[in-house]
Amino acid sequence: MSHDIETTITLNGKPVTRRVAPRTHLIDFLRDEMGLTGSHVGCEHGVCGACTIRLDGKIVRGCLTLAVQANGRSVDTIEGLSDSGELAAIQKAFHERNALQCGFCTPGMLMAAQDLLLHKPDASREEIREHISGNYCRCTGYQAIVDAIEIVLKQNKAKVTG
């Protein structure tokens, strides 16, 4: 009844084709089938944000997306964005501000943070908090994370005006 379905995804810029069971979450496909274990699996019902990835350029929950739903679409993970250098500034700021402790939430947090940096260059601290409100961190208390994102927003603004 539930036979596997051939699924082609542009994954971090490269096409991959696999047969997947319909019930397979995109996040499990990425981790277990493709070996991309940078994105984490937390709550598996869309609350914690640890599995945040990009689907067609927009951040989504990897645990609330089926791999078959990504057929014909592009998926970018923390590995792809990290390797391309897109996240370099925000990764540096997280490091400098000590914006992580155990690091479990960090890949998802970086994906959400980068989404804000791209789409809301003038965000206030309150808007930063709103934007990462779907990404839980149980270690830091968020202050350092908000600081790190704010630093990169300021750097980006200085680049534009400077």
Place this chain on the structure above:
Amino acid sequence: MKSPAFAYARPASLGEVFTLLKTHGDGAKLLAGGQSLLATLNLRLSAPDILIDITALPGLSGISVGKDTVRIGALTTHREIEHSGDIAKYLPLLAQAVPHVAHVAIRNVGTFGGSIAMADPAAEYPAVCVALDAQFVIAGAKGERRVAAREFFKGMYETALQPGEVLVAGEFKIAATGYRAAFLELARRHGDYAIVGLAAQADCSGGKYSDVSLAFLGAGGEPVLARTTAAALEGKAFGPDTIALAQNTLAKDLDPPADLYSSSATKLHLARVITGRALAALAAAAT
């Protein structure tokens, strides 16, 4: 947890959807954004035989503005609504409500129609649609029908949708000049389901409230329209006495069920608090 196994189909036309729904009956579930459905599958609260992914259907997405109405296709995402200039201009109540829907990563995917068909008692859109007296367009194998939002929500997760039917759009009348809107909710954390919330609209011209709609979420199995309170507000001037009148009348309309964290009395108190804030916001927006 992982979801139990199911089959998956992604039909390209409504006709194919109707055929699949007929073949699989109760074993089929429609998949749009999946932001509530996949969570319930992962929690094994539901175990369908097949998911029918309707996101490839043409004509079910997008916002269109007519002469007197705004139509929102079922597959329109929360994010599209949030960023739509037309929604901000013509349906300010919906524009105020959408930032309260979950978080960005979920708003990118979750859909208008999904939220309506799911009919979660604490969800924002059902209350907004009831407040605005919206109509839902429902397609079936035999054709289309329209159901008023005020008739559509039948109880917790229960709607007027019949087996084999698909919700295809919502239609909203554009409010006349002078109408103001306010959406407020109280939640334990941003993006969490509301403890209680209020979608309010009224004609606020001339320093008084008339044609008031107050639809509460989280206050019952479906959105609750506070008809007695709205009637009491008719023609009353802005001010603290009018707000007190509304707050004192509210118990005639609301008898909210307790949830895990809040008693019925607490919810009624919080409903009074947001009613006061909403009426003040409506008055402030009009002056």
